[in-house]
Amino acid sequence: MRAARPDMAQVIVGDGPSRRSLEKALPRAHFTGFIPPDALARHYASADLFLFPSLSETWGNVVPEAMASGLAVVAFRHAAAAELIESGVGGVTLPIDDAEGFRDTAVALCQLPARYAQMGRAARLRVQACGWPAVADTFLSTLDQAREMPHASARAYGV
Structure with a gap:
C-alpha cells in the first residue's frame, strides 16, 4: 500500500x-497500543480505510464501529464481516484463506479514494439498521413467529 x-x-x-x-x-x-474508548472514535474519524485481517475475533465490534464511522472495510468473510459487509458495497470481504487477495484488494482500494468513500457511505447506512431499535424489532418479530408456530404445527398434525 505504501508503494x-x-x-x-x-x-x-x-x-x-x-x-x-x-x-x-x-x-x-505507527502503533498506538491500547487506547481508551473515547480516543478510539478519533482514530476512526481520521481514517480513510479500515483493514481487518483478524480471524480470531468471534464478532469483532471494531467492524461495525468502523462501518458506523463511514469507513470501507476490507476483511475476511468471517464473523461480523461476513454478516455485515456486502462485498463490493460497504467494503470487501475475501475468503479466509486468501491472504494474497486481501493484500491486493487493500492496495487496489487505497488508490481509489472516490470508491472507498462511496463504500464508506454504504457501510454507514448498513450498520444504522443494526441499532437497538432494529435489534428489538427483530427480536419481537421472532417471538411473534415462535408464538404462531405451535398453532401451525398443531394444525399440520390434526391436533
Whole structure:
C-alpha cells in the first residue's frame, strides 16, 4: 500500500500477541497500543480505510464501529464481516484463506479514494439498521413467529 500511496500513514490501533512481529514487518507504521474508548472514535474519524485481517475475533465490534464511522472495510468473510459487509458495497470481504487477495484488494482500494468513500457511505447506512431499535424489532418479530408456530404445527398434525 505504501508503494502505491507514499503519502499514506499506516496506523495500527490496539495491542496483541502479534504486535512485535508487526512492528518489525512494518517499521514505518505507527502503533498506538491500547487506547481508551473515547480516543478510539478519533482514530476512526481520521481514517480513510479500515483493514481487518483478524480471524480470531468471534464478532469483532471494531467492524461495525468502523462501518458506523463511514469507513470501507476490507476483511475476511468471517464473523461480523461476513454478516455485515456486502462485498463490493460497504467494503470487501475475501475468503479466509486468501491472504494474497486481501493484500491486493487493500492496495487496489487505497488508490481509489472516490470508491472507498462511496463504500464508506454504504457501510454507514448498513450498520444504522443494526441499532437497538432494529435489534428489538427483530427480536419481537421472532417471538411473534415462535408464538404462531405451535398453532401451525398443531394444525399440520390434526391436533
